[in-house]
Amino acid sequence: MQIYLTENYDHMSRRAADILAAQVFLKPECVLGLATGSTPVGLYQELIAKYQRGELSFARVHTVNLDEYKGLAPTHDQSYRWFMRHNLFDHIDVLPENTNVPDGLAADPKAECVRYDALRDTVGRTDIQLLGLGRNGHIGFNEPGPSFVKETHVVDLTQSTIEANARFFASIDEVPRQAITMGIGYIMDARRILVVASGEDKAEAVYNTVCGPITPEVPASILQLHRSVTLVADRAALGKVIAAGVEVCG
Ligand SMILES: N[C@@H]1[C@@H](O)[C@H](O)[C@@H](COP(=O)(O)O)O[C@@H]1O
Numbered sequence: 001m002q003i004y005l006t007e008n009y010d011h012m013s014r015r016a017a018d019i020l021a022a023q024v025f026l027k028p029e030c031v032l033g034l035a036t037g038s039t040p041v042g043l044y045q046e047l048i049a050k051y052q053r054g055e056l057s058f059a060r061v062h063t064v065n066l067d068e069y070k071g072l073a074p075t076h077d078q079s080y081r082w083f084m085r086h087n088l089f090d091h092i093d094v095l096p097e098n099t100n101v102p103d104g105l106a107a108d109p110k111a112e113c114v115r116y117d118a119l120r121d122t123v124g125r126t127d128i129q130l131l132g133l134g135r136n137g138h139i140g141f142n143e144p145g146p147s148f149v150k151e152t153h154v155v156d157l158t159q160s161t162i163e164a165n166a167r168f169f170a171s172i173d174e175v176p177r178q179a180i181t182m183g184i185g186y187i188m189d190a191r192r193i194l195v196v197a198s199g200e201d202k203a204e205a206v207y208n209t210v211c212g213p214i215t216p217e218v219p220a221s222i223l224q225l226h227r228s229v230t231l232v233a234d235r236a237a238l239g240k241v242i243a244a245g246v247e248v249c250g
Pocket of ligand 1: 066067133134135141
């Protein structure tokens with residue numbers, strides 16, 4: 001795992017955006033695996049700025065997002081489809097039909113999961129998968145549990161995730177209790193993985209991801225088995241990793 005130490009959130013966002021931009025530059029028809037949460041917002045702004053300066057085009061890019069809340073319409077302002085439109089898609093030249101987010105309103109969620117996994121065959125293998133980290137080490141909405149789940153699946157969100165995400169809703173009661181998430185299989189199938197993390201409240205999850213045992217109790221720990229993972233994190237998020245003496249690029 002290559003680890004880049006950055007000074008703060010903005011620095012992290014610039015470094016991570018440069019990696020995604022290089023991928024699009026090298027392979028304009030690439031498949032980007034995208035993530036939601038507050039961590040990637042800054043890097044999406046950097047990508048928008050690069051697009052607006054004429055440095056980058058997403059016209060041939062396909063995107064596949066990690067997850068969606070079950071029960072939220074794409075027009076709901078807390079749905080991940082809305083998040084992606086608001087924070088990226090509506091500001092760049094990606095074709096709407098080339099963007100993929102699970103359908104949180106699917107009448108048959110199991111069929112929706114099967115359809116989503118089949119994107120690997122139709123859209124193609126993901127060139128680079130962007131990931132944030134949940135405070136409990138979740139990736140996408142793969143929550144800690146007794147086993148890893150390979151396939152896209154419906155998941156019950158843990159209380160800690162519901163509490164962490166309540167800040168985006170009017171009240172905690174409005175946070176959906178379930179989500180559809182890409183499984184570990186699709187995530188690990190990506191050619192490269194880019195993980196971003198910022199802030200002290202991610203330090204434990206970052207440490208467990210990099211240094212801990214590989215266990216479904218810390219879903220991100222399985223990234224240790226991937227051949228090409230880059231972690232871009234700020235000093236606060238890397239605190240425990242640096243204290244453990246792990247080598248990082250400054
Ligand atoms: N499903 C998303 C994850 O993909 C994301 O990594 C996590 C962390 O979000 P934040 O970056 O806001 O801490 O939030 C949600 O649970």
